Amino acid sequence: xxxxxxxxxxxxxxxxxxxxxxxxxxxxxxxxxxxxxxxxxxxxxxxxxxxxxxxxxxxxxxxxxxxxxxxxxxxxxxxxxxxxxxxxxxxxxxxxxxxxxxxxxxxxxxxxxxxxxxxxxxxxxxxxxxxx
DNA sequence: ATTCTGACAAGTA
DNA sequence: CTACTTGCCAGAA
Numbered sequence: 001x002x003x004x005x006x007x008x009x010x011x012x013x014x015x016x017x018x019x020x021x022x023x024x025x026x027x028x029x030x031x032x033x034x035x036x037x038x039x040x041x042x043x044x045x046x047x048x049x050x051x052x053x054x055x056x057x058x059x060x061x062x063x064x065x066x067x068x069x070x071x072x073x074x075x076x077x078x079x080x081x082x083x084x085x086x087x088x089x090x091x092x093x094x095x096x097x098x099x100x101x102x103x104x105x106x107x108x109x110x111x112x113x114x115x116x117x118x119x120x121x122x123x124x125x126x127x128x129x130x131x132x
Numbered sequence: 133a134t135t136c137t138g139a140c141a142a143g144t145a
Numbered sequence: 146c147t148a149c150t151t152g153c154c155a156g157a158a
Binding site: 065075085 | 137138139140141142
């Protein structure tokens with residue numbers, strides 16, 4: 001993890017969807033949704049017994065190619081969340097968590113409990129990927 | 133304001 | 146399959 005990027009001064013500011021706006025406000029009418037909010041919605045839509053990739057969730061949240069943001073959001077979820085974070089795996093068909101982390105085992109177990117085969121740390125996307 | 137760093141992805145070699 | 150590059154977004158330095 002050394003010098004990955006060098007110059008990105010040319011990058012235009014967020015043109016994707018919602019730019020960061022002062023949070024904590026309750027504009028009664030114009031309800032802006034943070035990117036994080038849309039990710040929660042997309043996440044909640046994944047049916048049991050199916051999985052989705054980070055990129056897929058990002059796209060559903062109107063954030064094409066922002067898969068990393070999805071990972072960042074999931075990492076912040078409280079332990080008691082109701083959202084099916086365990087149904088999100090990477091495009092390679094594998095769980096992105098460290099096999100050592102406690103969460104890895106939780107995710108694997110939950111998937112198996114839903115009938116998803118996790119063979120050799122891999123999941124067959126052709127068979128279990130959700131097509132929403 | 134600028135630079136780094138991720139539970140990532142897709143393209144190229 | 147591995148290695149490297151570029152794209153995206155947000156939070157931390």
